Amino acid sequence: MKLQIALDDVTLEQALALLEQVKDDVDIVEVGTPFMMEYGMEPVRRIKERFPCLEVLCDTKIMDAGAYEARLAFEAGADYVTVLGVTDDRTIQEVAAEAARNSGKVMADMICVPDLPERIARLEELGVDVIAVHTGVDQQAAGRTPLDDLREMRAHVKHTAIAVAGGIRLETLDQYLLYRPEILIVGGGIAHAKDPARAAKELAERIHEAG
C-alpha cells in the first residue's frame, strides 16, 4: 500500500515546506486540482526537481483532449495523471496511450459515475492503472463517505489497483484498511494536522504494518 498526500489549498511555498517535513513517509505527492488551477504545471516541476524520489500525481481530471492534456502533465514531470471516469472511452484510451508513451500511469477518478460495476469493467478493459474511489468535498459536506463505494469497488475490480480519497485520517484509517486499497490518499489528515510530520509518520507506519 502507498500513501499519497493531496495538496489542494496551499501555496507553492507551503507545499514545498510541508513536503520537506513528510517526504520520508509519503510515496506519492498529489498536485491537487485547485493547486494546479492556481499555479499550472509549476508545482509538478518544482516538486519533482526537489524530491526526485517521490512520485508525483497531477490531478488533471481530464474530460476532453486526452492526449494533449496528459502529455502536458507528463512532460512537466508527472508520474500519474487523472482522467474522469465519466468521460468517453476514446478520451480514456488517448490518456492511456499517452501514459504508455511517457512511461506514466493513469488513475481514473470515479466521481459521479452512476453505475460503478459497469464502468469498472470497461475501465479495466481500457487499461487504466488505478481506479480511484472519490467522494467529492461537496458530497462529503452532505454526509457521504467513500466506504460504501470502496466496498463496491473491491467487490468488482479484478486486476487494477484501487485508490481511495475522502476523509482519511488516523482515526478513520482502519475502516479503509479493511478493503486493502493499493493507494490511500490523505489531504487534510496530514496538511491540516497539528503536527503534519507526525501524522504522516503514524499513517505510514499503520499502512505499512497492514501490508
Place this chain on the structure above:
Amino acid sequence: MKLQIALDDVTLEQALALLEQVKDDVDIVEVGTPFMMEYGMEPVRRIKERFPCLEVLCDTKIMDAGAYEARLAFEAGADYVTVLGVTDDRTIQEVAAEAARNSGKVMADMICVPDLPERIARLEELGVDVIAVHTGVDQQAAGRTPLDDLREMRAHVKHTAIAVAGGIRLETLDQYLLYRPEILIVGGGIAHAKDPARAAKELAERIHEAG
C-alpha cells in the same frame, strides 16, 4: 450573439499577441483548460489587466470543490467559470452561489451528459447562466459534430443562454447560426487561421449581422 475565442494550445505570449490582433472583434476570451493547466491563473490575470474591456472565461471544468475552485478563478479576474454538467447538483449550486457573490457567471459544459433534456431542465432550476453544447476534440475526431446536440438544446432550453463550441469556422458558421446560440465559441477557426485578425473580423461581422 457573442463571439468567444478559445485559447488552448498557446503560450501566454502567443495568446497576448493574438488577442492584440482580434481584440476589437471578440467579446469573450476563453482561457482553455490546457492553457490553464500549463499556466494556472496567470493568463486570466494578464488578459484581464491588458484587455479590461473583454470578458474572460476560465474553462475550469469544475467537477468537485465547487465554491473553492470557482472563487479561485473569480478572484483572478474571470467573468465566467465553467462547471461540468455531469457533476452533482450540490457542486453546481456551490459554483452558482460563488458566482453570485462575485458578480460572475456560470457556464455548464454538457460534455458526456447522457440525457440532455433532463439535465437541461435541472440546470435551469439550479440557475446556471449559460449551457454549453460541447463536442470534445476526441469525439470530433470520431466524426461527431455539435449540431445535433445544439438542435436538441434549442428545443429544450427555456430561458438560459446557449453556447456552442466544436469545429466552428467561417465555412461552417451558417449551420450554427440557424439555431441562434447566444455565444459562439471559436478556437482553431481563429487561432489557426492564416490571418487570425481577418478570420475574427469576418466571423464577428457575420454573427452581428445575424443578430
